[in-house]
Amino acid sequence: MAWEKRGNNQYYYRKKRIGRHVISEYVGNSIFAELLANQDMLDCKNRQVNMKVKHRQREQIKTIDREIDQSYDQAILLLRAILLLAGYHPHKGQIRRRRDK
Amino acid sequence: MTNNIVTVHVSKDIPLELANLIGRCYKEKPDKKDLMELRQFLNNNPELYRAVFDITETTRNNIIEAISDIKPVNLALTTNIKIIREQMGYMQSPVIEKMLIDQVINTWLRCQWAELKFTSITQSQHSMREGEYLLQTLEAAQRRYLHTLEVLVRVRKINRSTMQINIAENGSQQVNIAGDLNKR
Numbered sequence: 001m002a003w004e005k006r007g008n009n010q011y012y013y014r015k016k017r018i019g020r021h022v023i024s025e026y027v028g029n030s031i032f033a034e035l036l037a038n039q040d041m042l043d044c045k046n047r048q049v050n051m052k053v054k055h056r057q058r059e060q061i062k063t064i065d066r067e068i069d070q071s072y073d074q075a076i077l078l079l080r081a082i083l084l085l086a087g088y089h090p091h092k093g094q095i096r097r098r099r100d101k
Numbered sequence: 102m103t104n105n106i107v108t109v110h111v112s113k114d115i116p117l118e119l120a121n122l123i124g125r126c127y128k129e130k131p132d133k134k135d136l137m138e139l140r141q142f143l144n145n146n147p148e149l150y151r152a153v154f155d156i157t158e159t160t161r162n163n164i165i166e167a168i169s170d171i172k173p174v175n176l177a178l179t180t181n182i183k184i185i186r187e188q189m190g191y192m193q194s195p196v197i198e199k200m201l202i203d204q205v206i207n208t209w210l211r212c213q214w215a216e217l218k219f220t221s222i223t224q225s226q227h228s229m230r231e232g233e234y235l236l237q238t239l240e241a242a243q244r245r246y247l248h249t250l251e252v253l254v255r256v257r258k259i260n261r262s263t264m265q266i267n268i269a270e271n272g273s274q275q276v277n278i279a280g281d282l283n284k285r
Contacts, residue, residue, distance in 0.1 A: 054231070060167055061238055064214075067160040068207055072249065074115045074153050075200045077123055079256065082197050084126050085140050088259065091129055095259060 003037070012037050115149060118142070150196060157203040164210045168217065182206055195260065201253040208246040215239040 003010045004024075012033040014025040027033045087098045119142055126135045143149065165178050189202050219235045 058234075064160070064164055064167055064211065065238075065241070067156075067163060068211055068245065071153070071156040071160045071207065072204050072245075074156060075204050076252070077115055077120060078149065078153055079197050079200065079252075080127055081119070081123050081139060081143060083259070084123070084131065084136065085143070089129050089131065090127055095255070097259075 014040065115152065119146075119149070153200055154203065157200070157207060161203070161207050161210065164207065164214060168210070168214050178210075182210070185209075197256060198253065198260065201249065201256055204249045205246070205253055208242065208249045212239075212242045212246045215242040 011029045012027040016023050088095050122139050219239045
């Protein structure tokens with residue numbers, strides 16, 4: 001969003017993206033244009049704050065998922081060790097017990 | 102809902118040496134020397150079991166904190182988890198099953214959190230991308246939960262030594278009898 005100089009006056013233009021193009025939308029230089037400009041600035045700040053919050057939430061999700069995976073992997077590793085020592089072995093994706101001789 | 106990024110502080114981890122050793126042994130016919138080495142390693146490092154339980158507990162606490170930073174809600178969740186754990190026979194289960202029950206609880210909690218997030222976002226204005234992302238995390242959480250449950254069921258099946266007798270006669274139907282050797 002920007003105030004653009006045309007001659008001796010400044011006019012408020014809103015920028016919009018339509019597909020690959022960015023178009024300027026004329027608003028004006030009246031008191032309403034100023035109000036709209038302020039509102040747009042606030043909206044922009046809010047969007048930035050929301051984006052930061054969302055980014056942090058995503059990071060939190062990723063961290064917790066990583067923790068779950070790590071603790072699961074460690075439990076499975078230990079489980080395999082216990083089963084191996086108890087006489088079990090993997091066989092084509094199954095766990096089988098070795099026959100006592 | 103808290104926005105703090107939670108980090109795990111794990112004091113002890115499963116060492117790479119053990120992971121490699123298990124990798125060497127985890128085959129149809131493992132080397133006896135490797136198995137001996139594995140047994141010795143576990144005997145010399147009994148704290149490894151504790152480490153796994155500690156990591157799982159820390160993870161669970163982090164998920165509970167992420168779900169809500171309101172103390173009574175946390176307390177209610179913790180109590181609910183204890184009840185579910187008991188219903189799954191935690192106290193009567195051997196160590197390996199306890200480890201897996203803890204994993205099931207963690208993945209179940211993760212599922213609850215994912216569902217909560219997805220439901221709350223679908224009730225408000227949201228972008229398509231955000232919705233898709235949360236749906237993906239929900240599906241991943243459900244997959245993780247089902248997988249862990251499956252592993253627990255398989256291990257429980259192994260732990261209950263079952264005996265199967267097949268009786269078959271010429272021209273007659275085969276009869277299969279299966280039962281627990283160690284009834285609890």
